[in-house]
Amino acid sequence: MNNVNLENANLLEVASGAIGERLAYELAKVVDNISDPNTKPDAVRKLQLTISFKPDAERKSIQMSTQVKPTLVPTNNIETALYLTKDRGNAALVEMVPQVPGQLAIDGTEQARPKVIQIVKTA
Secondary structure (H helix, E strand, O other): OOOOOOOOOOHHHOHHHHHHHHHHHHHHHHHHHHHOOOEOOOOOOEEEEEEEEEEOOOOOOEEEEEEEEEEOOOEOOOOOOEEEEEEOOEEEEEEOOOOOOOOEOOOOOEOOOOOEEEOOOOO
């Protein structure tokens, strides 16, 4: 190697600072995921930084490739209870609701009618 008087830099500063920018971009996704009330609050999130170096045959030039990959927590499952019944002679699923439809709750809201999913059989 030749002794060249160059300015010292951090690896994150190469590629015009794009690596640091990508880390910040993916970090924002992690923070958004942590802040999302629809995710498990204490689950671990990760940022994986992979830097690959591929030298040429003369070992003089090196192609560097960087990938930043977040590991986020999926949103919580959305669950409801369904009741299997018949509607007009056909099978149907009716969403179970906590109160009798039309009943007023303590806060003054009225229980909406349950959703009915008609089961259509085709040949």
